[in-house]
Amino acid sequence: MSDPGLACCTPLTGTPMSANQAEQVAPLLKALADPVRLRLVSLIAASAGGEACVCDLNDAFDLTQATISHHLKVLHSAGLLDREKRGVWVFYAVKPEALSAVANLFDTTMPVPA
Amino acid sequence: MSDPGLACCTPLTGTPMSANQAEQVAPLLKALADPVRLRLVSLIAASAGGEACVCDLNDAFDLTQATISHHLKVLHSAGLLDREKRGVWVFYAVKPEALSAVANLFDTTMPVPA
DNA sequence: GTCAGGCATCGACGACCGTCGATGTCTTCG
């Protein structure tokens, strides 16, 4: 390493993601990197008003209510979902800002040439 | 459950992601859901020609060469990176199709209202 | 043919993740 005359590789032209930015975005992707959580976000986003209650989400999967609650907590802790208690039921809503942050990640730092 | 008269929740208006689609997309997100791999993809995408050799990537991290090789293998196995051996060195290149597939995921199935 | 270097693979270890059953908390109803 550190051989100045070698230059085996192409230099970095653009501005790659910083280590700090990577550490911040990775948790969001990690929260979404699960089939169940992906479907949960999709179900909530496709619901009227961009929100859905846990009882309905629970019926959409062959999983225990405890497992669904856990996944919702992960998504909420990652800042992807908002939680609102209405009476006996709890409604989760998508946070468009968080999703657009992920979308911007692929638009800004990884531009497809053509 | 299965009480037909309850209707506690909002009905699903849009078309949520299918279980099959979620199972297909989740591995891509899981491959990207790591700070090191995120920076690897970013570094490669920011390099000239959208490709970079392992020796250069190895110098950008405080990790073992074996670890970097492992992460590159994960990204390659997920279909996000292309591998090309040139002489002694190995070059990895981003696959724009795979990245745009992820980008489409957030554009198509989760449209931000405004 | 021998040597050096770039990269992949192997085996191992600790840490984390997804799922479950059981239990707790809180709200509404009668």
Add this chain to the structure above:
DNA sequence: CGAAGACATCGACGGTCGTCGATGCCTGAC
């Protein structure tokens, strides 16, 4: 008040992940 239902939390289990040191393979140089 007590009962029932919706949801969260707890503790535990097996599986996967990220990282490492050691080793193997393959290429180019001498």
